Amino acid sequence: MSSSILFRVRPILFSVLMLGAGHNLFFVLLPVRLKQSGVDESMIGFAMSLFAVGNILAGLWASRIVIRVGHVRAFVTTSATLSSIAIAHSYLDDVWVTALLRLLAGFCLYASLIILESWLSVLCDRRTRGRIFGLSQICFSLGFGTAPLFLNVAGGYDVRIFGIVSVLLSFALVAMSMTRLPAPEIPASACVMSLRRLWACSPEGMITGFCAGLVGAASISLVSLYAFEKGLVGIWLAIVLGSYQLGVLVTQLPSGWLADRFDKGAVAIGLMLLGMLGNALIVLDAYYSLPQIALVALFILSGGAGAALFPLAVTQVFDRIGAGEALPATATLKVLLGVGGILGPLIAGFLMHRYGVVALYCFIVAVHAAALLLLLVRSYRSIRRETGLQPQLRDRRHGGGPSLSGLQSGADS
Template sequence: MILRSLASVAALLLGSAFLLFAGGMHGLLLPIRGEIEGFTAASLGLLGTGWALGYVAGCVATPRLVARVGHIRAFGAMCALAAITVLVSLLLVSPWVWTPMRGLSGFCFAGAAMIVESWLSERAGRQARGRIFGIYTMVNLAATTAGQFSLAFGDPSGFAFFVVAAIFYCLALLPTAVSATASPTALTSVSLDLPGLWRNSPIAVFSVLMVGMSNGAFGALSAVYAARLGLDLQQVALFASVPLLAGAVAQVPVGELSDRFDRRLVLIGVALIGLGADAVFITGAVSDPTTVLIVAAVFGAAVFSMYPTIVAHANDHAPEGSGLQVSGGLLFVFGIGSIIGPTAAGFAMNGIGPESLFWTTGAGHLALILFAIVRLRARAGVARADKTDFTPIPLPRSATPETSALARRGRRATA
């Protein structure tokens, strides 16, 4: 059964792998090349802000676009535009060009990911949907990491990586372009109710905003920090990739703990670990590359396991049947944080120094901890029997409303 279901979605998984490979390469290439070109940290931070703005807009607008022109045309347009943004960034090496191009790339990436996930949900059999979702997340994590680490095997000051990223964006559209199956059902469109989301779980809204700020800042400027720390190109690529891998692995024990204990206590504990890693980087207590990468892995294990814990906590308090709306609302708030974080960190790095990246992430983690402690006194925890299932989300920065829908369908199928 699982092999038959996997065979039916193999082309879509391949298309998603191409998309995430290109996205991982493109996302790390720009800050590395910008650092070579002498761009300021503030201008490189704006690349992250542009991406987040475009990504949020893509999550909101894509369902309407697909309703007008269909899945195949919309997906082809998204991949083609994403490839164009990479090539324009090669032709016009300027932060004033790169920032809007990065925003358009984020819009296209969100739209393309939503369409692939919608198609995947439709094609995967009901009984195998949970395992297919697990395979999908692993494929995406591996592809993103491979795209980032590939930069270690060439010269980012040339044109080759821009061209390769554009090629992989184009390759991503082939599986759907040649598909003979009918288009899937309409994409998931979530109506936002932010006041209701706050009433449901204030700690979830505040925490996901802080996590969006810290993760967005790290995602946009980690390569800049590593380069200014004196790491070579391979080590810079590892500094960006290792935290993602550590975060994916950490979600297994963190999810188990959050299912057993008050999720707010688990969130505080994980945030304290992240704050400890922030402090190490701020003080410059480590300098040799191996130790730096170990601390980066600890940092990633903490920060990339927070988002799914927050989503699970919010769903514990949500009315039955509103889980998708809750997840979509939190994704929107996460996006707002991802818009603020890179800009704040970039300007701080300009004025103070590279360690300001971790002043920014540390401020977010400290604020989260303090607010969570206040909320512990204001509201009792949820009984273990009343909790929803923890759903791993290895790459919350690349999550869409369709990701949440696919995860929930898979969970129901395996229940």
């Protein structure tokens, strides 16, 4: 990968880093703020869940903003709104107002990411797309993972940290406002890409993207319950809670490198196998206790396998569409991610209530296995279709098939 492409996309990568940091600080601060205000856990969960609803709405409607004002102004609008929401949270602690702001924040954050990812896609080609999107995911994860360090700067859960969130989001806004990058082609239609069209372009990308939503949301939302049940403390607890994002640092660049050189469907199959193995061993730990360091390594491995899925899904789709379809395709993938983000915690939470906390990782194994089966079926059908066409083409080259003159004479008779 040449340094020129990295130099060109650095404003986008920097903005993704800032968005990741601001995103995590919202999740860290708001539940504690509401709890200190006397709000019960069920209402806190309701308020926080509206973020995923905003994600889906962004997938459906973000392209309308881009068509109306263009990519730069659309990004400035959504980032500035996020920055304003951060300041509003420092003054408002009513649970219903917080829920409304989480809905708006979910829309603005995902709209910003949709704009940046579609922009990133048209600046890359097939040879570099996997690694560039891998770097983008690493930047988001670095921002997400290092954001809690600001708690030490402020001396704990201080409302002034919302001001830091606003500053970080403003940095992203400034970086993209001053960029000289060519803006992507504005789509002719504000509609998201239909699921049928997305399936026709890349069924593998669609399967991988939905799996990423199911696995990612369940892991991030419910891993703390598993860690609490296991009695993890100290540094081991911190690593396990951040394992989904820490795993990105282990798996993202290798998977992006492989995706740029080999079939992306095969890379997706490999990630599914890795996720199945890692999570199955976590389930095994519930019955045959593993050393704590080995358990933490498994969390990082399984988290990395899940976190690498969505960037791979995006590259699978973008390899098979035109530049004008980048924004609608990204929007539809975000909708799939959001739907998976709602269903994953709901299903996993129900299973954990019925069968215990280890059911979370049984669910994740089952999701990986189902996606793996679908990918293998698609791969098998693709191979059969290609091998079925080869004899026909060979016959035509060697005169084995019927000639046009023969068909014509047969028709005349």
